[in-house]
Amino acid sequence: MNPGPVMALEVRNLSKSFGGLPATNDVSLAIAAGERRLIIGPNGAGKTTLFNLITGDLRGDKGSIKIFGEEVARLRTDQRAQRGLARTFQIITLFPRDTLAHNVVLAMLGLSPARWDALRPLARRRDLYEKAREVLARVGLEAVAERPLSQISYGEKRRVEIAMALAQNPKLLLLDEPLAGLSHEERQGVQALLAAIPRDITVVMIEHDMDTALSFAEQITLLHYGKVIVEGTRAEVVAHPRTREVYLGA
Amino acid sequence: MNRTALIVCAVLAALIPLVAGDYYINLSSQILIAAVFALSLNLLVGYGGLTSLGHAAYMGVSAYLSGWLFLKFGMGHMLSAPLALLGTTLMAALFGLVALRASGIGFLMITLALGQVLWGLAFRWVTVTNGDNGLSGLTRPMPFGIDLTGALPFYYFTLIISIISIVCIAAFAYSAFGAVLRGTRDQPRRMLALGHNVWMVRYVTFITAGFWSAVSGLLYVYYHKFIHPAALALTNSAEVLLMVIAGGTGTLIGPVVGAAVVVLLKNYVSAYVERWTMLLGFVFLLIVLFMPDGLVPGVKRLWMRFARRRA
Secondary structure: OOOOOOOOEEEEEEEEEEOOEEEEEEEEEEEOOOOEEEEEOOOOOOHHHHHHHHHOOOOOOEEEEEEOOEEOOOOOHHHHHHOOEEEOOOOOOOOOOOEHHHHHHHHHHOOOHHHHOOOOEHHHOHHHHHHHHHHHHHOOOHHHOOOEHHHOOHHHHHHHHHHHHHHOOOOEEEEEOOOOOOOHHHHHHHHHHHHOOOOOOEEEEEOOOHHHHHHHOOEEEEEEOOEEEEEEEHHHHHHOHHHHHHHHOO | OOHHHHHHHHHHHHHHHHHOOHHHHHHHHHHHHHHHHHHHHHHHHHHOOOOOOOOHHHHHHHHHHHHHHHHHHOOOHHHHHHHHHHHHHHHHHHHHHHHOOOOHHHHHHHHHHHHHHHHHHHHHOHHHHOHHHOEOOOOOOOHHHOOOOOHHHHHHHHHHHHHHHHHHHHHHHHEHHHHHHHHHHHOHHHHHHOOOOHHHHHHHHHHHHHHHHHHHHHHHHHHHOOEOHHHHOHHHHHHHHHHHHHHOOOOOOHHHHHHHHHHHHHHHHHHHOOOHHHHHHHHHHHHHHHOOOOHHHHHHHHHHHHHHHHO
C-alpha cells in the first residue's frame, strides 16, 4: 500500500471509541508531502477527534500513525511536536495575559533547547522577540505585537493561532477550523494567509466554510460517524453521491 | 520587581538593626526565614499553578537532617548543611514522582498525604527524631569563624542567605524556563502541542521548590537551635500557603509581604490572644474578600487608581 515516496502523514486503521461509541472508526489516510488536504464532515463526524489522535492529545485504541515515515502512535504530544507537527485549536487556546510577541516566543521556545535555560532573563533574548515580531508581521499583526493578547479582537486571535504554528516552521500543520467565527472580511484575510503558507509545509485542515475550504484544498476526505466515506480530488468528492447524501440528508 | 527595588529593600533590611533592639532583630530574622520558605512554595503555587499543602515537608526534613547529622555523628555544619540540602532535594525528586501524577486537587491531596506521613514519622520514629521532645542542643554555624550566637550577626547571616535565595528565585522566574512554567500553568494543553514537556517542567520546578524550602529549613533550625515535629505539621504547610496567597501568588514580592504579615501577626497577637490563629483566619478572610489576588497586586491596583485620580 505504501510504494514510492514517504508520506507526510500516514494513518492506518486508526480507531478510538468513547465508552463503546466509535468516534474514529478504522480510519486510514495517506497525505503526501506538500499536499493541502481538507477534512470535512458533519458535526460529530470525528474530525477533531482524528486531529487529537494525530497530535497525541488522545491515545488511539488501535492503529498506526506515521509522520514522515516515523511511527508516532506511542509518542507523547510534545514528542510529536518535536518531530515537526504543529496544530491550531478550534477553540482559541492562547495566553491572554501575555503580549502577542510573548505568545509567539513561547511557541519558538517549544522547539528550542533554550526552553530549559533557568538562569538568564528571557526578556534579554532580543533575537527571539525580534523573530516573533517577524512572524507576527507575516500574519499582519506587527502593529499590535506588544499588546496583551486579551486586548485584541477575536479575528486577530485567530491569526495569532496561525502565527504560533508558523513560528515553529513545522513540516506538518493541522488547522482545526481556522475560519471559525470570522466575519466575511476576516475570512478573506485569513484565507490569503493560508494560501501564502510555503509549500514545504504539508497542511491538513478541518473547515466548515465550503467556499474557502474548497478553494484551498486539492484533496478532500469526507468523514461521517468516524469513518472515511469519500476521498479524492475536489471535483470527485463534490460530485460523489455519498457527499450529497451526508450533507443534504437525501 | 526590578533590580533597583531589590537593592533598596536589601539596604533598608540591612539598616533595621540600627533602629531596632534584639527582639525586633530576631523578629526580622524570622520574617526572612519565612520569606524564603514562602518564595520556594510560590514557585509551585504562583508560577506553576500547583497548589501544595505539604511544603513543610522539605523545610522540616532539612532541619531534621541537619540536627540529626550533628547529634548522631557530631558532623560540622560545613558538611551537614550540604548533606541536608542534598538529602531533602533527593526526597523532593522522589515525592515529585508521586505527586505529579496529578494536578489540581489531586496534587494537593497527595502533597498533603506525603506531608502527613513525614509528620507522623517525626513523632513515632523516636530513635532518630526523639519524638515529641524534638532534637535539642543544636548549634549555629560559624561561617569564616564568625560567631552567630547573637541576634545581630545571625540576622545579617540570614539576610545574606535570603538575598541570595531571592536573586536565584527571581532569575528562575524571569528566565525562559520560568516563562515556560507560567505557560504550563495557563494552557498546559497548548504547551504540549508546542513541544513543551509539561510533566518535566513541573518536575524540575517541584525539585527546585524543594531545594529552596530546604534552605529555609536550615535557617529555621539554626535560628531555633531546636527542631520539633510541629515544623512538619499541616499547620506549617497551611501557614506558608497562606503567606503566598495573602501576599500575592506569582509575584516576587508577594510571598515576602505575606511572610511579614503572618509572622508579625503571630508574634504580636499571640502575646495578647491565645487563639491568634482565629485572628489570622479573619485577616485572611478580609484579604480574600477585598484583594482576592493578594496584598501586593491589590495595593498596586489601589495605588494606580489613586495616581490616576490625582493626575
